[in-house]
Amino acid sequence: MDNATWVEDLAAALAAVKSELAQLGHDLDVIKLSDITYETGIPEGVIRQLFAGEQVTADEIDLSFKERLEFLVRTRVKDDGTPYKLTEIAASVEASKATISSLLSGTRNPGFEVSKKLAEFFRVDPGFFSVRGDKALLRALEPAMRQARLLASLKGQNVELLALRGSLAGGSPQLAEELQEVLEQVVAKAQGAPKPAPEDDPELRELTDTVRALPDRKRRRVMTILRTFVGME
Numbered sequence: 001m002d003n004a005t006w007v008e009d010l011a012a013a014l015a016a017v018k019s020e021l022a023q024l025g026h027d028l029d030v031i032k033l034s035d036i037t038y039e040t041g042i043p044e045g046v047i048r049q050l051f052a053g054e055q056v057t058a059d060e061i062d063l064s065f066k067e068r069l070e071f072l073v074r075t076r077v078k079d080d081g082t083p084y085k086l087t088e089i090a091a092s093v094e095a096s097k098a099t100i101s102s103l104l105s106g107t108r109n110p111g112f113e114v115s116k117k118l119a120e121f122f123r124v125d126p127g128f129f130s131v132r133g134d135k136a137l138l139r140a141l142e143p144a145m146r147q148a149r150l151l152a153s154l155k156g157q158n159v160e161l162l163a164l165r166g167s168l169a170g171g172s173p174q175l176a177e178e179l180q181e182v183l184e185q186v187v188a189k190a191q192g193a194p195k196p197a198p199e200d201d202p203e204l205r206e207l208t209d210t211v212r213a214l215p216d217r218k219r220r221r222v223m224t225i226l227r228t229f230v231g232m233e
Contacts, residue, residue, distance in 0.1 A: 003062075007061065013138060017051075024149060026152070031148065034142070039140040039149065040133070041128075042060075042133055054107050061133035062134070065106075065115075066106035068128060069103055072118070073104070074088070076124075088119070089121065092117065093117035093118055117129065117134075
């Protein structure tokens with residue numbers, strides 16, 4: 001498939017995403033595009049251009065290895081906020097500082113093992129350096145769209161407790177996969193049930209029972225998130 005074809009296919013896919021968002025009652029702001037950029041390296045401005053139906057080039061979407069590595073060096077920092085030194089990166093992948101410098105300058109191509117170790121060091125998906133830009137973008141949008149659909153399902157379902165709707169809309173990284181699965185179970189069952197009286201809320205009971213049924217480790221993670229949402233921590 002040539003570049004023009006997959007770029008056109010990507011534009012069509014994003015037009016479909018935008019249309020679905022509108023049907024769900026959302027606008028594009030429900031997706032935190034800065035997070036999509038963080039996951040893929042594709043500039044937020046380019047993503048907005050794609051959603052707006054504007055023309056972009058393949059090179060703006062499918063970044064080179066050099067551009068992807070530069071992005072990780074710039075955005076993945078130590079816990080204290082300082083960037084990693086080239087010597088630290090080199091040591092982590094069992095390469096020389098000169099090798100990392102050459103990769104960043106684009107004068108050298110990486111081997112498979114170096115790419116794999118760099119992905120591990122920066123804690124990104126193993127395919128970060130190899131997956132084509134359009135595929136990476138659509139993959140990164142999947143959880144955001146899943147949250148958008150869940151958010152639409154929550155509307156009018158009397159499941160606005162714990163400020164969850166706001167957290168979902170913001171793409172909160174604290175919304176663990178386990179908690180989202182619990183909510184989806186609750187919504188799926190609640191949609192077929194009559195709306196309860198405020199003093200007798202089966203959705204709340206259902207949420208409580210589902211959380212209780214989780215394995216201990218998973219339940220503790222979910223409860224930590226819930227306590228954060230309601231201001232208990």
